[in-house]
Amino acid sequence: MIKYALLCEHGHPFEAWFSASTDYDEQRARGLVECPICASREVAKQIMAPAVSGTKRTERAPDPAKVQSMMMQAARAVRSHVEQNFDYVGDSFAREARDIHEGRSEKREIYGEATPTEVKKLKDDGVPCAPLPPAPPEPETVN
Known part of the structure; x- marks a missing residue:
């Protein structure tokens, strides 16, 4: 499974999971990927840092x-x-x-x-x- 950070043409960010990296391209081409906020099908991948197994993510507690x-x-x-x-x-x-x-x-x-x-x-x-x-x-x- 692979998770992509996506952005619609109206600037709404969201995430979606795909079985393989090629699934996103195929589903987008068929009009199956849409923004959950405005239903736009003009969606693009955002730049993401790769998830490396075994690394520890540290999140700061809010002040x-x-x-x-x-x-x-x-x-x-x-x-x-x-x-x-x-x-x-x-x-x-x-x-x-x-x-x-x-x-x-x-x-x-x-x-x-x-x-x-x-x-x-x-x-x-x-x-x-x-x-x-x-x-x-x-x-x-x-x-």
Whole structure:
């Protein structure tokens, strides 16, 4: 088996396995190799370093501080989007979410507070809901 790094005409990178090196050429000529993202059949091999049996690949662990910073930035962005675009309904979230789900209230995106018991009942009844990430501390206050 041989693995090729491939690139479609739209710049989408992907990998594919072939039984032999000639299989890629034959399958590409028959239009059987296509990009899994956009379905383009204009695909070319990328330059790859050969895989040498017995060599040890070392991967660096991501920097924990960088990962934490990225996660906090993502949580901040999600929370900001919800606060700017959804209706705040306070502690009547469970009732309002149920009313929207059952068609008794206008369909709209909401957020608010609910007890763990209320959330469990909503989920048990098929009412879609998810916790909002807590407001992360500002970057300058984190060690």
